[in-house]
Amino acid sequence: MESRSLPIPDGLDGERVDVGIARMLGIPRTTAAQACDEGGVTLDGHPAKKSEKLRAGSWLDVEWNSPRVAEITPLHVDGMTVLFEDDDIIVIDKPVGVAAHPAVSWEGPTVLGGLAAAGYRISTSGAPERAGIVHRLDVGTSGVMVVAKSEIAYERLKRAFHDRTVEKTYHAVVQGQLDPLSGTIDAPIGRHPSSSWKFAITSGGKHAVTHYDTLEAFPGASLVEIRLETGRTHQIRVHMAAQRHPCVGDALYGADPGLAHRLGLSRQWLHATRLAFVHPTTGNRVEFRSEYPADLQHALAVLKGNATRP
Numbered sequence: 408m409e410s411r412s413l414p415i416p417d418g419l420d421g422e423r424v425d426v427g428i429a430r431m432l433g434i435p436r437t438t439a440a441q442a443c444d445e446g447g448v449t450l451d452g453h454p455a456k457k458s459e460k461l462r463a464g465s466w467l468d469v470e471w472n473s474p475r476v477a478e479i480t481p482l483h484v485d486g487m488t489v490l491f492e493d494d495d496i497i498v499i500d501k502p503v504g505v506a507a508h509p510a511v512s513w514e515g516p517t518v519l520g521g522l523a524a525a526g527y528r529i530s531t532s533g534a535p536e537r538a539g540i541v542h543r544l545d546v547g548t549s550g551v552m553v554v555a556k557s558e559i560a561y562e563r564l565k566r567a568f569h570d571r572t573v574e575k576t577y578h579a580v581v582q583g584q585l586d587p588l589s590g591t592i593d594a595p596i597g598r599h600p601s602s603s604w605k606f607a608i609t610s611g612g613k614h615a616v617t618h619y620d621t622l623e624a625f626p627g628a629s630l631v632e633i634r635l636e637t638g639r640t641h642q643i644r645v646h647m648a649a650q651r652h653p654c655v656g657d658a659l660y661g662a663d664p665g666l667a668h669r670l671g672l673s674r675q676w677l678h679a680t681r682l683a684f685v686h687p688t689t690g691n692r693v694e695f696r697s698e699y700p701a702d703l704q705h706a707l708a709v710l711k712g713n714a715t716r717p
Contacts, residue, residue, distance in 0.1 A: 410468070410469060410470045411467075411469050412469075413467055414464060414465070414466055414467070415450075415461045415463050415465045415467055416431075416463065417463045420461060420463035421460050422460065423459070423461070424455050424458070424459045425439040425457035425458075426439075428443075428448065431467075432471075438471055440457045441471070442472075447469060448467070449467070450466070450467055452466075455467075479520055479536060481523040482517075482521065482524050483521060483524045483525070484516045484520070486502035486700075487502055487521045488500045490695050491695060492527075492556075493556075495557045495688050496555060496557075496560050496564070496686070496687065497527060498552070498553045499518060499552055499553075500697045501549055501550060501551075502549055503546075503547060503548070503674050504546060504674075507519070507537075507552070518540075518552065519536075519538070529555070530555040530561040531558070539555045539556065539561060540554060541554070541561060542638060544679055545641065545644075547674040548677045549703070550577070550678045551681065551695050551697040552679065553682060553695075559688060560687040563687035567685065571636060573682065573683070573684040574634070574682070574683040575634065575679070575682060576632060576680050577633040577634075577643060577677060577679050578622070578630065578677075579630075579678075580629070580703075580707065581629055581647050582652050582653055582654075582655055582662060583652050584629050585631065585652055589620040589621060591617065594615060595611070595614055595615055596613055596642060596645050597609035597613065605641070606639070606640055607649075608645060608649050615639045615646065616635075616636035616637050617635060618634040618636065619631050619633045630710075643677060644660050647660075655675070656672035656675045669709065671705055672702065672706050678697065678700070678703055680699075681695070681697075682694070682695050683695075
């Protein structure tokens with residue numbers, strides 16, 4: 408257990424309690440929020456909720472548990488291939504079942520562990536367990552991903568993702584047919600009110616925009632191309648499920664398990680097919696693509712009537 412007592416500076420006046428604590432103490436916002444929920448935070452001697460607003464000059468007392476830090480373990484990752492590499496970036500084709508970086512709650516393979524095992528040097532910028540990571544793909548999502556190798560690449564790519572100048576294109580097979588066939592979903596995403604593992608459209612969530620176009624329709628499902636304007640956790644999965652068209656195989660967000668079984672899927676049909684951005688040091692526009700992996704190809708072939716489930 409750690410503790411600190413300190414006054415609220417003028418620069419944090421009006422900020423949320425959990426956000427202000429995270430900034431002042433350099434701890435994760437989730438840790439600060441947990442401290443509030445457990446009664447470990449007081450403002451001028453009174454218990455403070457995480458959503459309260461800070462007041463400049465008030466006295467803050469905080470007690471919190473330091474979270475365990477995950478470590479990068481070099482471990483070969485089957486199926487992870489390098490699409491491009493230079494002194495500043497490395498672009499990989501991430502297979503399903505691989506996390507972007509280590510986490511206390513994850514004991515499986517990671518992109519960083521795979522790169523370390525292969526002898527690649529990665530930027531040391533960012534938290535130690537997320538060094539070089541400028542964006543992420545879910546464990547159950549495959550496809551193209553870029554990692555920073557140099558410090559300048561890390562800073563410039565992080566800014567590019569923040570400023571939404573990176574073009575991120577995904578393909579997904581969703582249940583049913585979208586109406587309209589092309590459109591935009593603009594709905595904020597936050598933590599699910601009753602599940603720590605899920606996200607949902609919530610009034611207090613972060614701004615999230617998803618553009619989609621139907622590429623092909625099948626009986627009971629559609630292949631869609633998705634362009635992300637923002638990059639919230641589970642954004643495509645949440646937005647599609649909210650339209651009552653969850654990604655096929657995505658049991659967490661209400662997909663039909665019978666359809667997934669028929670298609671031979673053990674994960675959501677979702678793949679990052681294209682990533683385009685300005686190279687952080689050359690200034691040239693670069694583009695990288697990833698083909699569908701075997702399990703997604705097979706499921707699509709079954710939908711098209713060209714294959715049967717093994």
